[in-house]
Amino acid sequence: DGLAAFPARDESEFDTFGVGHSSTAISAGLGMALARRYQNDPCEVVSIIGDGAMTAGMAFEAMNDAVAHHANLMVVLNDNDMSISCSTGGFAKHLAAIWERGEFVNVTEEGEAYVQPHPEWLYNSRLHSAATDAADNLFKAIGFDYFGPYDGHDVQQLVHVFNALKKRTGPRLIHVYTKKGKGFAPAESDQIKYHAIGKLNAVAAVKMAPKYSDVFGQWLCDEAAQDKRLLAITPAMCEGSGMVQFAKDYPERFFDVAIA
Known part of the structure; x- marks a missing residue:
């Protein structure tokens, strides 16, 4: 008799699709974006996915298909070095390579992309060393417009980015770097325990x-x-x-x- 652990359409009108686990957001968003296209509705669709969830094959299948259809879809990659546990594998190392490049892809108010050195990041705690050439970028290589990595806790900057990217079409990926549990000290210090927590009584x-x-x-x-x-x-x-x-x-x- 409690809240569903995952989005459930019968529970809330704001749960736009049902799901039982991670890594499904881009697939769901792509379906919505293509449906909007056939309805001649210019509404923006945004899929938000974590760096841990991005390691599943379903996420890559969806990105592959989004490029094939040149879908108007924004994907926000929330990168905090974590899945439920610490992120592992080649994709985590690839994100480290992007980080170590020392620059990020920014966007003007008119939606034009440009590259600049990234500032001193407040949340730079990358746990991985890069295993790939820092000049590579997986998202750009498969056909996504890539922007970032941005400070995911800088709300004003993100508002600027999203407004600017509305002026572009096609599949766009916004890479943001965040601290898991930001703003709640117990979660910041024990990110694994506070990934999810059940009900506890004093006894x-x-x-x-x-x-x-x-x-x-x-x-x-x-x-x-x-x-x-x-x-x-x-x-x-x-x-x-x-x-x-x-x-x-x-x-x-x-x-x-x-x-x-």
Whole structure:
């Protein structure tokens, strides 16, 4: 009898599509943008997706199709170095390469793009070293207009960017860098715990029984100590799957495949 954990159309008129997990926003937005085109409605459609969610194949399928249709679609990539756990893999390293280039693509009020050195960023805490040539840009390579990375907490600048980009057509990606939990100190200091939090009462908060994932994680370590064939795979859920200790004890047998 509580709120749905994900968008649910039967719960709110503002939930424009139903979903059970991440990485679906660009697909949904693309469908809406193409429907608007056939209705001759110039309404702007904006899809917002995190850097962790962007690691799923569905997101790339949608970007590929958006370019094929030259869809009028804005994609906001909210980059905070996090999925539920820390972001991993080649895409995270690619974002680091874009960051390390030391410049960003800005836009004039008329919608014209230009490149300039980026300022001293307040939220520069990139956790990855670049594995690719910093001159590369995946989004531009597949046909998106790319802008950023912008300070995602600078609201006035973002208003300027969105107003300017309304003057452009086709698929556009706005890369913003943010701090997960910004403005709420407990979430800033423990981003994994506060990715989502359930209801706690005063008694339960003092002494909680082990969660299922805790029991599973301990079992996994016990079994791995006896059987070298045991490997563990998680989709960006090391903590949620209770695998933190396993990953520490058996790093060569632990695979975080990101949000697959």
